[in-house]
Amino acid sequence: MIYKNITRQQTVERTYRTIEWRQPVAVALFALLIAFARMPDRVIYGFLWGEDGKIFLKQAYDLGARSIITPYAQYLHVIPRLIALVFSKISFIDQAARPFMWMATIVLCATCAYLFTFARKTLPLPAAWVFGLAPILVPHSGEVWLTITNLQWVIAPALLVLLWDEFCSPAADVSRRSGDVTRGIAIVLMTLTGPFGLLFAPVVVAGLLFTRKIHRSRRAWLAIATYFIAVGTQLVTIAVSPAPNMAPGEAKHHLLDYLQFPWKGQFLRHLVLDFVMPVAWVDRLGQHWGAAAIVCFAAMILCVVGATKGNRLICAALAILAVGLWMIGVIRAATWSGDIVWYSAGGRYFYIPFVLLAWAILLSTSTSAYSSIRILGAFLLGMVGLTSMSQFSAQIYMHPSASYQETTQTWQLAMPPSPDWYITVTPQQLGKSK
Template sequence: MRVTAIRAAIAILVVAATSFLSLFRLPQTVWDNVWAEDGPVFLGQAMSGGGPGSIFTPYEGYLHVVPRLLAAVIVRVVPVEDFAVGLAFASCLVVAVVAYLTFYCASALTSSVGVRLAWAAIPVLLSVGPYEILGNTANIHWYLLWLMPWLLLKPARSRPEVVLLFLAALLSALTEVISVVFLPLVLLRIRRKEFWPARAGLMVGAGVQIYTTFLYPRSSSNGHPLDPMSVVVGWFVNVAGVVFFGSSRSMGLNILNFGAGPVILAFIPIIAAVAFLLLRSKREHRLLALLFVAASFGVWAACLVANPGAQFDYVHFTESDWAKSILTRYSAIPAMFILALFPLLADSLRITQARASAGVLAAFAVVLAVSYFPTQVAREQGPSWSAGVRTAVAACVGARDDETRPIQVAPIGWSKSGVLMPCSRLRP
């Protein structure tokens, strides 16, 4: 019992430290922004009540259980003026938990602590994370999507592990509908019962998400029809952009000035890693390499099929299109799974070529470390949540308790009304 308590205490400390490590990647001005759906959808609906079942309220065709859970807690325990900071920290806490669970589950794949740490560092230190997906609950689902295959590959060795893996997979699936892309993994080692908890969680969650989509279909998209080759070209551009360029500006300028050359050069180490893993490594490493590549392209393709737009029609881009092209939230997960190839390569080299393995891990650590401080953050322009609250407080003087005042969210113009805050919540 004492050993278990010590391990639990260490886990809590590690998660707490990683939460702050993630939070400090964001400029402090961003801490005071409420991003998009976090405002009117999650905070607004959490304040309107509805009971525990409200966390299963559909939005745009599927469920967002974890963001709604976090919003429900924040509106009950955090002062209104600090809602933005509360959401930012809660989101970074989830990222820290995802990183810890990645490290924990990876013990089923390797005995190397260094390799496990490298995999766990990816969600925390991803170069484009702070641009849009880090520090807000609206994009928590991307991190839970990254976590899903790690959960599915971890056998449960005890009752606590059964509960942990089932609940983690269930909550992830109930938050990210694209988790269905990992359903084929359910068939892997299907007779071994120790793999069933996480897979049961995925199947239950995916089933509920599919049922929700049929009952409450997503609003029809008038998206730009995509050339299928744009999906392929976009995958190469976005993976290279995240892994080696780090920002939309440098990616766009490199492609604009030098054509496909920078993307081709960026993919040389990726292709070399895949080739080594497929041709020179053991069966388990070959299968993992195929899984990472398939997950990367599969998630990217699913995102573009569900959200087509002219900004993704890469084969028809003009020079001005390349100049203003950006790395969106859809770029993050495909790049994360490609990054996962390099710790896998280090693990494959570990037994026979220890120095080469250490070199790969060292280079990987440098690449992640230099991207800690972001070059672009979408929310730096505000608006400030706390300033909006102070304005709304002043506007509520003399108003009835049931009257509301709007508090704007980022990005500017995303919502005309923002969060409609009841004056009753704004009074001292």
């Protein structure tokens, strides 16, 4: 009898372990299918974005390993530069479209799988699926997907969750898991890829203060210190690097000038209303869009307030962080001549705020004790899904191509977003298209 009980327990444990690894794999595969549905042209033919070639590929060939520590747009991009450097050692420059696209796709799918694994600890299974797939389901023009240039946007939600889970989660065994080398390396690499590790630092500090009573080992504090060293590295890089060029035709604005920026209207129209209502519907509202935006904003506030006591602060923090990142994006875009919207140029500045807002509503919907809040949250998430479906397909761009220029007697590799984004290459760097 004892033997049978042990055997039954081992069978249950094996089944549980099998389910544990199969579900994240299933999430990753679904993320791949959704990416293909939204961007079939990129998956089939490969994809290069302007900076993929003009910055990362070109500098990988010209600078070698030194390109990894070369700033672009004021900060470091370690992960894209590592991909470009490895590629420059093993293949020809005009054959980068498919490898770059697949590396970006793998990162996207891995991000979704990790987010699901995290959410599965506390959320119901359907909610965990939505949580994990949010980075590929939210309304977006496709600007950040399947390109190494914009990997920083795709990995940012995973970085935020990893930082919280590793350093700040009150329920986690921080002293044990903070010593995990793989997770530590991932945190450092992601922090050194784009500015989001720096932007998330106040959240980490607040989390550390909130969980200050948790005993942390020396290894845990070493991991935390390593993260803040990476944050400091990005901060110094930003401080010593020249500011990026202004948008064409735009005058330079000082930070105080943004006190006069129409924040209220831009917030209600483009961050709130455009998030939960298809653009075509908003256009039909005409001058009445403001009333609809206020109703949507009130509904989102109710979802945050109606969350359980333990999750209310988290929902509020996610919403506040979303608004803060959107405001930073508006200032970073440095354009007053036209609206910044999710479905056009500059849509990347809405990507992470939309993911965070979706998470806040989802967390409230799946855990609230009030049925009215759960219904309201489910309705809002359904509207967000409808908004995403209304412009589901990503924009199709030209394919990268190499051509010989008779006038200059050089080879040029052109890529999206326009033929103006090209790089001059040597015949030795070209493959079959030579």
